[in-house]
Amino acid sequence: MDDKNEHKPGAAEASATVTRAAHAGVAVAVAGPGRRFSAKRKLDAVQRLMRGESLEALSRELNVPAHRLSEWRDRVLLAAESALKERERDERDDEIARLKAKVGEITMANELLYAKIDKLEVGRPLAGRRPRR
Template identity: 45%
Template sequence: MANPKNNPKLPTSTGDKAGATVIQRWSATGKREVVLRLLRGELLDVVSREIGVEVYRLERSRDNALAAMDAGLKERSDDDPLQAGLDAAHKRVGELSMENDLLRARIGRLETSTPFPRARSRR
């Protein structure tokens, strides 16, 4: 982590002019290593000084990683029996809702005395 790829506005070297800056990008691996260091308990200020990244950027990366971890832990696998039961229940509720709508339409026609269309004779 001595030369990170996402250090915006860091001088290119000590001998450059005061205004010269280089904007670099971090790799996902580099971000993961830094976030893991923070999660293991290293002090935010120490890591910030060591790698030359502002504290707020490190906090944002840590918070994003924790949010992604929470989302990953909440996901259910495809072979989860509970999820299969929920999917079957949702399907059945949908079928019953459609059936209720059709029955309400029939009741509405009967109440307005609109005759149903007659089927053709098969003879």
């Protein structure tokens, strides 16, 4: 077989997909081996999967491995689940944030006081025997 006539896998199929899509009025961008998909294009692909399009057909059309499309779908579902778990903020959340800040301030003040005590007690004979709380 001649090297010039050798079939490159995927090249003919990708050009045929683009040609069919162009005739149908559909914009299709086929990713090459080094191209990256934007978040919007990934989401569009996942939405198509969720609407029931075949994973294999979509994989061939977009020139993306099926496992990658499955990963994108799984990540979208996890994000949707966590978005639905969130509850609305209320006055309790504000009070909790205020109290956490107050505890932080008190902790910092205590640490500074302990450091000052240690500094003042340097050189005293009983300084090491004082218990810390």
